[in-house]
Amino acid sequence: MTPSAPPxxxxxxxxxxxxxxxxxxxxxxxxxxxxxxxxxxxxxxxxRVAPLPPDTVHTTGRDLVPWAAAAALVGAAGGLALLATRGRGRLAVAALLTVAGLAVAAGGVRGLAGDTTFVWPLLCVAGGVLVLAAGVVALARGRGWAAMGARYDAPAPRAKAPAAVGPDAPPAAMWDALDRGDDPTR
Structure with a gap:
């Protein structure tokens, strides 16, 4: 049994x-x-009007399909979020990855449909397919994956000690009060 597997x-x-x-x-x-x-x-x-020379206008993929760039960032961040989530949170991230992968691939296909270069939109489609595949695999198998251990969780709040520490208390008692989060100077 591994330490990160459920009990x-x-x-x-x-x-x-x-x-x-x-x-x-x-x-x-x-x-x-x-x-x-x-x-x-x-x-x-x-x-352009003479005597001006013709001008070349360059259009990037972000100009043509701005949602694809945003979805690509969501896909990259969602991949890292798979490490930090578990249970329903991981399934939500996996669903988000699937949608982001579809959006990226659709943006690349949209770029292929116009009068564009062939290479960059095709690589965009390939990136979207990778994100989509990661989302589908995470949806199918994500519940059984390891999660970060409990040492990464926020510490549980400790109960306050009822006894106040006075100025004549031994130094060890003052240090203990500080460890509990109490202010021994009050």
């Missing part, structure tokens, strides 16, 4: 590997898609 249950074999692969897929896919949306997807030459 009475052992971690399924290969679950750490599936968690690692899902996290990496979401982070790499989201980062790659975000990078590709910043590249030039389309260029257009605009004629």
């Amino acid at each position: 009475g249950q052992s971690e399924p074999p290969g679950s750490r590997r599936a968690l690692t692969v899902s996290v990496l897929a979401a982070v790499v896919g989201g980062a790659a898609a975000y990078f590709t949306t910043g590249r030039v997807w389309a260029s257009e030459t605009v004629e």
Whole structure:
């Protein structure tokens, strides 16, 4: 039994590997898609009044499909959130990853449909598919994955000691009061 598995249950074999692969897929896919949306997807030459030369207007993926860049960031952050969540929270993150992956892939397909370059929108679709796959795997298998241990949880509040520490108390009692969160100078 591993320390991070729920009490009475052992971690399924290969679950750490599936968690690692899902996290990496979401982070790499989201980062790659975000990078590709910043590249030039389309260029257009605009004629201007003489004697001005023609002007070339470059349009990035973020200009064409701004939601794809935002969804790519959500995918990258959601991949890291898989590590910090458990139970229903992890399922919510997995569902968010699935939706973000669909949005990124749809943005890339939208870019392919226009008069754009072929490479950057296609890489955006590939990044979206990675995020989507990470979300689907996390939805299917996320409940059995390890979670961060209890040492990362916020400490439970301690009960206050009823006895006040006076100025004539031994130094050890004053240090104990400080450890409890009491102010021994009051």
